[in-house]
Amino acid sequence: MNVLEAIGGGALRGLAYIGGLTMQGWAGLRATPRVLPLVGKPGRWRAALRQMAAVGVDALPMVGTMSLCAGFILAMQAGAELRRFGALQYVMDTVAVGFTRELGPLLTAFVVSGRSGSAFSAEIGTMMVTSEIDALRTMAIDPIEFVLAPKYLAAIITIPCLSIMSNAFGILAGFGFMLITTRYRFSMYLRYVANSIQLHDVFIGLLKSLVFAVIIVNVGCLEGFRTRGGPDAVGRSATSAVVWSTFLVILADVFFTAIFYLVHKS
Amino acid sequence: MADPVISVENLTVQYGDHRVLDGVNLNIEAGEVMALLGGSGSGKTTVLRHIIGLERPTSGTIRIRGVDINRCSPKELKGIRRTMGVAFQECALFNAMSIEENVALPLHELTTLADPVIEIMTSMKLATVGLSQAARQMPQELSGGMKKRAAVARATALDPEILVFDEPSAGLDPIVAAGLDELILLLKRAFHMTILVVTHELASAFRVADRVAMLERGSLIAVDDKDAFQKSTQPRIRQFLDRVPDPIAESADVQDRFRELAGITGGRA
Numbered sequence: 001m002n003v004l005e006a007i008g009g010g011a012l013r014g015l016a017y018i019g020g021l022t023m024q025g026w027a028g029l030r031a032t033p034r035v036l037p038l039v040g041k042p043g044r045w046r047a048a049l050r051q052m053a054a055v056g057v058d059a060l061p062m063v064g065t066m067s068l069c070a071g072f073i074l075a076m077q078a079g080a081e082l083r084r085f086g087a088l089q090y091v092m093d094t095v096a097v098g099f100t101r102e103l104g105p106l107l108t109a110f111v112v113s114g115r116s117g118s119a120f121s122a123e124i125g126t127m128m129v130t131s132e133i134d135a136l137r138t139m140a141i142d143p144i145e146f147v148l149a150p151k152y153l154a155a156i157i158t159i160p161c162l163s164i165m166s167n168a169f170g171i172l173a174g175f176g177f178m179l180i181t182t183r184y185r186f187s188m189y190l191r192y193v194a195n196s197i198q199l200h201d202v203f204i205g206l207l208k209s210l211v212f213a214v215i216i217v218n219v220g221c222l223e224g225f226r227t228r229g230g231p232d233a234v235g236r237s238a239t240s241a242v243v244w245s246t247f248l249v250i251l252a253d254v255f256f257t258a259i260f261y262l263v264h265k266s
Numbered sequence: 267m268a269d270p271v272i273s274v275e276n277l278t279v280q281y282g283d284h285r286v287l288d289g290v291n292l293n294i295e296a297g298e299v300m301a302l303l304g305g306s307g308s309g310k311t312t313v314l315r316h317i318i319g320l321e322r323p324t325s326g327t328i329r330i331r332g333v334d335i336n337r338c339s340p341k342e343l344k345g346i347r348r349t350m351g352v353a354f355q356e357c358a359l360f361n362a363m364s365i366e367e368n369v370a371l372p373l374h375e376l377t378t379l380a381d382p383v384i385e386i387m388t389s390m391k392l393a394t395v396g397l398s399q400a401a402r403q404m405p406q407e408l409s410g411g412m413k414k415r416a417a418v419a420r421a422t423a424l425d426p427e428i429l430v431f432d433e434p435s436a437g438l439d440p441i442v443a444a445g446l447d448e449l450i451l452l453l454k455r456a457f458h459m460t461i462l463v464v465t466h467e468l469a470s471a472f473r474v475a476d477r478v479a480m481l482e483r484g485s486l487i488a489v490d491d492k493d494a495f496q497k498s499t500q501p502r503i504r505q506f507l508d509r510v511p512d513p514i515a516e517s518a519d520v521q522d523r524f525r526e527l528a529g530i531t532g533g534r535a
Contacts, residue, residue, distance in 0.1 A: 134358065138319070139375070141375050
């Protein structure tokens with residue numbers, strides 16, 4: 001009975017969490033246009049720009065470094081195997097397609113989840129425990145529009161951009177490997193990469209990164225809004241935001257990759 | 267007699283098996299200062315959070331100028347909230363904004379006033395609470411008393427008809443607390459606001475209030491004018507007014523435990 005209760009309780013909590021994410025996601029998307037310049041509330045756009053700098057610009061060194069490293073690792077691992085078959089040039093395909101479709105969006109999502117997802121949660125969590133969110137509500141200011149919408153807009157604009165940068169850095173690392181092993185020229189490398197990537201690969205990657213952006217911002221903010229208690233609760237929310245958003249990003253990635261695989265096969 | 271500005275009818279709040287408020291009835295008339303007294307855990311802050319619409323009651327009704335805030339439309343609730351100012355116990359100032367930005371926030375968000383007008387109004391509000399010099403400072407750079415005054419300036423930014431204070435004197439030294447009391451009286455006199463002060467500070471309550479209500483374990487045990495309240499012979503009110511502790515430390519078990527902890531052996535004294 002206790003085991004059943006635990007399973008049932010866990011399932012109910014999981015459903016409540018997904019329900020909370022859906023409701024907040026919908027409210028956030030509805031409020032996002034009110035952050036846009038010209039059509040939105042004056043001044044709100046500036047908050048979104050600050051968030052874009054924090055989520056996007058500040059994350060670029062980390063995304064770039066991780067993508068360079070991951071690109072080089074992928075090229076070396078692929079090169080070690082492909083060299084045995086005399087097919088070293090396929091390293092370029094592996095890196096280019098692998099990053100555009102998969103690794104670029106995924107690495108970016110991990111970096112942003114660790115940096116900004118936790119920051120969103122900690123910021124909103126602190127506002128919860130210091131009654132700042134209550135103060136907004138009593139002032140008739142919608143916390144979703146004031147706090148969440150600028151973060152939403154910043155995430156859905158900057159995360160796909162960061163993902164493109166990650167692709168570029170990964171592909172650059174692939175060139176580094178080819179330069180060292182085969183003295184490939186950069187122009188030749190670029191030509192080969194351009195031929196191996198198709199437009200739909202780029203779209204798939206961008207679509208994934210857009211979905212990852214929504215997951216990261218939504219989970220980060222929900223964990224923040226669910227914070228109750230004192231400073232220790234803020235820490236727990238930040239940790240929870242990273243764990244849940246990473247888990248959901250991987251889950252969404254499996255889902256998308258399976259769909260695209262099935263579509264591609266048929 | 268005119269309808270009360272704030273009307274609480276049979277307010278009951280229950281979390282699981284724990285009843286926090288049990289049928290509280292309270293009316294606050296226009297232009298009066300009501301102090302809601304009570305010990306720790308008596309339910310004062312719960313009453314306040316329901317009056318300002320942050321929580322929904324288990325049962326009962328809260329009316330602000332005749333409108334039931336739990337059954338009105340979101341638009342009506344927004345309109346009611348625009349006429350209320352709340353100064354929270356923790357001040358709830360936005361740490362990422364300067365003091366003047368905090369005060370200007372409701373003006374920017376809820377009015378269509380031009381920026382220069384908002385600037386002038388913000389300066390006036392800050393001058394009213396004596397914080398003109400601290401306008402550019404961040405909340406974390408201010409003392410506790412200054413933060414409280416900044417919170418009052420923000421709460422009064424839209425010239426509300428109703429002002430609600432949650433423990434305004436908590437954590438302040440007597441001089442700063444007295445200054446805040448005078449500020450509450452000034453706001454009442456100058457702007458004819460209806461003010462609810464939730465507090466457990468007797469001196470502050472009797473200085474600012476016209477009437478006093480007292481909560482005890484979730485029930486309202488007195489609502490009276492402050493002079494009659496001070497003369498009350500009701501045992502629980504007298505205990506509160508005369509600062510008499512509950513007799514926990516006198517029980518035999520507690521005395522035995524103290525002796526055990528202190529390493530004293532032998533019979534009771």
